[in-house]
Amino acid sequence: MEREEIFFERPQIEFETRDKSKVIADRVYVQLRSAILSTELRANKRLVENELSEWLHVSRTPIREALVCLEKDGLVERKNGWMVHEHSPQEIRDRMESRLVIESYAARLTAGRRSDADVEKLRAINEAMRKSATSGIEYYQMNDHLHQWIVDASQNATLIHIYDLTKLNYWNLGVPIVYETELNAVMLAQHDEIIDAIQAGDGDRAEAISRNHIQVNIDLVQASLAASRKRTVGKNDPWLDPR
Incomplete structure (x- = not known):
């Protein structure tokens, strides 16, 4: 299925060939999942x-x-009702950690399968x-x-599905991730390098840069969460000793 030319929306599920009740359930699933990942519906809601x-x-x-499907995705749970x-x-x-492996390998695949339109879209974003x-x-x-587009362009449906299960919204974790101006420039420059490697068809380089780039994000998230939880929970928080 061709990817949508929209910045903030994923491709929609094709509903036409499915029975009406399944179509409605799928549409509701997409709407609720989007609301959770966009923080319209926040954690513990x-x-x-x-x-x-x-x-x-x-x-x-x-x-x-x-809701049953979202429970399987790990996005909702039943505690005296749904939340x-x-x-x-x-x-x-x-x-x-799963995202680090999946997305970096997706960058490798995309380097060998990308279209000119994919490269143009990534640069535009x-x-x-x-x-x-x-x-x-x-x-x-x-x-x-941008990261989702790289994964989608891998044209590997199983990998895309698994990647979706690893997605988190940092605002739904309770900690907005703030990128300092200097770090912002570094991250954007790394995006440029990943896109250059993808355009050149250099899978090794695309994977290596992507892995390093994602690790920087992981370190930033862990540091932000640890700082927040130290203030609100105390010294025995798992984030303070990840081993």
């Missing part, structure tokens, strides 16, 4: 079926089916990030979209 039904203008049945799942330090670490000069949620969304 109670998800009341009747309220969601009114909000999305559907019956409770597709709401319930979508948005708050990830533990171990879960966050597991997902980020990175340039928009450079011009935005912000570390807020809009900047984060553009960054997320």
Whole structure:
């Protein structure tokens, strides 16, 4: 399926060939998942079926089916009713380590399979990030979209699906990640290097730069979360001793 030419939206599921009830449940799943990953629905938010039904203008049945799927994704849980799942330090670490492996290998695959349109899109997103000069949620969304595009361009459906399961929204972790101006420039320059390697068809280089780039992000997230949890939890927090 051709990828959408939109900065902040993933390609939509093809609904036409599926029965109506499944179509509705799939659409609700996509809407709720997007709301969670965009922080419209934050961690520990109670998800009341009747309220969601009114909000999305559907019956409770597709709401319930979508919530079951989101539970399998690790995004919601049942605790005296449905709620948005708050990830533990171990879960966050597991997902980020998985992302490091998956996304860097996706960059290798994309270097051998990318189209000219993929390269143009990646450069356009990175340039928009450079011009935005912000570390807020809009900047984060553009960054997320760039990385997602690299994975999608790998044309490996299984890898794309697994990558989706590793995704976290840092604002839903309770800690907005603030990129310092100097670090911002470094991250954007690394994007340029990854895109250059992809355009050149150099899978080895694309994978190596991507791995280093993602590790910088992981270190930043861990440091931010550790600092936040040290203030609110105390010295025995798992983030302070990740071994």
